[in-house]
Structure formats: C-alpha cells, structure tokens
Amino acid sequence: MTDKNAINIYRNKALVNFEGKDFLGQIGVDSRIFQVLNGGGISVGVISQQAIENGISVLVDENDASDAVDFLNKEFEKEKNNGQVSNIYSIENLSVIGFVSENYNKILSELQRNKIFPLLLSQIASAGRVNIVVTDNQTEITKNIIETEIYGKPKTVHLALIGHGNVGGTLVEQILDSAYDILNRKRVDLKIVAIANSRKVAFNKAGFGSDWRQKIKYSQTESSVQSLVDFVNEHHLENLVMVDNTASKDFVKNYPVFVENGFDVVGSNKIYNTLPISEYRNFRKLLEKNKKKYLYETNVGAGLPLIDTIKLLHLSGENITRIKGVFSGTLSYVFNNFSLRNDKFSTIINEALEKGYTEPDPREDLSGNDVARKLLILARELDLINEFDDINIQNLVPETLLSVSKEEFLSRLQELDSEYQNIKENQQPDHVLRYVGDLHGDLQKEKGELDVKLISVPANSALGQLKGSDSIFEIYTESYGENPIVIMGAGAGAKVTARGVFGDILRLSETK
Secondary structure: OOOOOOOEEEEEEEEEEEEOOOOOOOOOHHHHHHHHHHHOOOOOOOEEEEOOOOEEEEEEEHHHHHHHHHHHHHHOHHHHHOOOOOEEEEEEEEEEEEEEOOOHHHHHHHHHHOOOOOOEEEEEHHHOEEEEEEEHHHHHHHHHHHHHHHHOOOEEEEEEEEOOOHHHHHHHHHHHHHHHHHHHHHOEEEEEEEEEOOOEEEEOOOOOOOOHHHHHHOOOOEOOHHHHHHHHHHOOOOOEEEEEOOOOOOHHHHHHHHHHOOEEEEEOOOOHHHOOHHHHHHHHHHHHHOOOOEEOHHHOOOOOOOHHHHHHHHHOOOOEEEEEEEOOHHHHHHHHHHHHOOOOHHHHHHHHHHOOOOOOOOHHHHOOHHHHHHHHHHHHHOOOOOOHHHOEEOOOOOHHHOOOOHHHHHHOHHHHHHHHHHHHHOOOOOEEEEEEEEEEOOOOOOOOEEEEEEEEEEOOOOOOOOOOOEEEEEEEEOOOOOOOEEEEEEOOOHHHHHHHHHHHHHHHHHHO
16 A cells, blocks of 8 residues: 555455364464465455354455355365364455554444444554455445544534424524534534425435425425435445434334434433333433433423433432422413413413424323423433332313313313412412422432422512523432522523534534
8 A cells, every 4th residue: 555544445355254163273274275265366365363253254356255165165175074164155245444543443433333343354553554344335334434533524424303393493494504613613514314204204315405395395205214224224324313303102112223223312302211111221221232322401491401410410429309390391481471460371371382382282281291201201310210100290181171182172272261260369479370390209219209280389489480481490419408409491492492402413423
C-alpha cells in the first residue's frame, strides 16, 4: 500500500474454512494448506486460526473457492476419515477491508453496535494495519463507519420517525431547521430517511427536506415495520434511530424488532415503560445484549430534565424518599384556569384541546391514566417493581362517558360541569384544585405506594402557585431532608415535547 491512510477494499472474495478436532497447533498443517493451494494455482490472501472453533480460515478469490475446497478435501482425505478434520467448506460474496488505525478496538465496537461482526480479522500490531472480512452487503456501511472513525468524517445518523402529528410534525420541522448547524458544530449529519403513520410510510435515502408532507401524502407504500427494516438493510444505512411519537399501545410491541435490527429507540410514547414488569425488564436485557439504548426523557415532564435527574440521584446512591407533584401539563392547565376563572369545566377542556395540550382523546388525561403512567415510570426508575394495577387512580371521567366514542365524549363534555363546579365551590377559602401524583411509602422495599388524585391546596403553596400548563415535581431525598429538589416548567405542548425528543436524539447521536 502506498498511502497508509487509504482504506482498501477487495471484493469478490471467499473464505475457505477448515474445521477439526484437536486440529490447532499441529506442525505442518498451515504449510500443507499453502502448498496444495499454491500447487493448484490458487493465491491465498489471509490465513487465520479460529481458536474457539478448532479451525483455520483462508481467504481466496471467489472464483477459486470451489476448487480450493476440492483440493483441500483431497489433501486431507486421511484426516477426514479418522475424524481429525470434520468439515471443509467455503463462504462466498465477501469483501476484505484493509485500513490503518491506532485504535481499531473503537472501530470494532462501532461495527458491533451496527450489527456488523467481521468473519475474519487479522492485525499487524507494529504497523497498526488491520484487515477485516465482511459480507458483500455490509461493505459500504463498514467503509462509512471506518471513515468516520479514521478521518473524522461527519457521522451520519439515520432517523425513522413514526407518527407525524402534533409532536412528530413539530419534531421534523425542528430537525430540518437545525440540521445544518448541528452538522457544522457537532459533525453529526441527521438524516430523516423514513416517516410513517399507521397507514403509510415514505422513504428517502438522501434525507427528507421541507417537502416531507407532500412526500408522505402521495406515498403509496403501506406502513409496516418489515418494509422499514428492509429499506435500511437494502441501502446499508448505519447509526439507526427509531423515534416513536405515537400514543399507540400496539406499536410499542415492535420495539424489540427494531432493537434486534440495529436501531436505538427514542420515544415520547409512554406505553412501553408501563407494560408488565417482566416485559419492561426483558426489553432492558435485550437492549444490553444488542448494545442499544432507549431514551424517553419526555415520558414525564415533556422537555423538563426530570428522568435524567432521578436516574443520576438513584445511581449515585441518594435515597429518594418521595416524589410528588402535578405531573400533567394538560391537567395543570385545566385546573389552574378552572380555579381562577368563572368559565365552565367543559370550556376549559375544549380550550386545552384546541391548544394541543391534551392527548388525542382527552380521556387519557382526565382518566388519570396518563399521570398514573408517569408515576409508574418514575417508580421503576427507582427499581421498584410496581405494576399499573397497584396505582390508586381517581378517574375524573364519569362512568357514563367511559366507553363512548371520542366524538361522543367531546359532544357531551358539559355533563362534567355541575360536578366540578360543586367541588370548586366547596373548597376552603383561598384554596385551589390540583391533580397530583404521589409516590411515597418505604421506597427501599420492592414496591412503593402510588396515588393519583384531585386535591385542594392553599393558593399560596408551591402547588397552588402553579401557572399556565406548567408541571412541578418535588423530589424528596434523605440528604435534602424536608427541602425537596423542585423541577418546574412547561410540562405539555408539542413544541416542548418535540424539543425534548430532539434532545434525546442528539444525546444518542453524540454516543455513536
């Protein structure tokens, strides 16, 4: 090689594998392989011992693979008959990629993270020279990863966005607006290569631009996880991130498939973290096995840095004794306004719906399920094994409206007015209503106590002074005593949630 910095690629190669019992270490085996292949006019590129498999691999041109197997079968016929050699076979459609690197372990780690496991590796330690053998369809992605690590080439992160409603659509615009700056400042090239909803998916290997809405509008491709996996495999895309901005209970079942196919996962969808504890833990094991990450900072508190804070406190050994607060920006908006204004309860809910603060079906918020999920997610961050059924939830939706369609529920919202007007008028003076989540009890045990309920609090208390759609979280710990760590801020809305998801994407991108 004349240029030590060049990455050389040799295509159309094959590995001839030589396997047998107690085969390694026998004097003369290597030379016999070389002699018989050279005698047949076959050039051997690389030879490597497979310590675990008790075998030897030799690299040859693909056109010579069949002849090489025949020559070796004839040469080692005696050893095959007595069982010393158990199998001689070839693997074709391979490429050899040669490069020089002082830190090839980092490159191998990046390759593994992208589900690429070289079939053979040889290293000349003194020269830093490394040759790896990969399948032909992994050649381009392998080359891209090596170039990124050796030359500092911008790292391309390929994003598949599921859901393009309020949060998803805002996220696409935020990424497109910031992509150029991120490329220049962080050397990370964010490309949105797939956008999907429950019906259709649109693909663009080069990355979507500002016309993405038109592209998905006219897409004829039916949405499916398999079509997405096939697309990234066909185009050999590396550094894959699947972003779930849906509220779908069904779609989360696909997370393991994405992880097994090389994707990291980012989600504003809270469902997976509240599945039965066995599924929750199995998914963590799957992530660890595949060296993948799942980030979900927006699951609680939208864009507020809550989950990371609790994780760090817990990992550092801080004894968290209670977490309490207004977890729902939606219900914060509803009760902050309902407590101060003379408008009907239904008027405030419709207003929240129009502003995009509520889930698509407001009952997700009013039922308390959304707050309960957030509370459960925080409990599990503390390694508690609570299930959703353990949560005491005060449902704000009358039984008569629980099972009707979303449209009928919205048309009958005024049926809630009289009940909540009575609750409001029967409070003590200078009190306001707040819908709170409360994780308490002995949190050193396997399970904590989880309550989600509507309470009346003094207007001049921390909870009572909450404004707009802000959320507030009080984290009580052993070290901080009676003075909780308080995290407060915008806890709802498409912009802050999308910004939080974007933050998770960038956090993942920087570790790739």
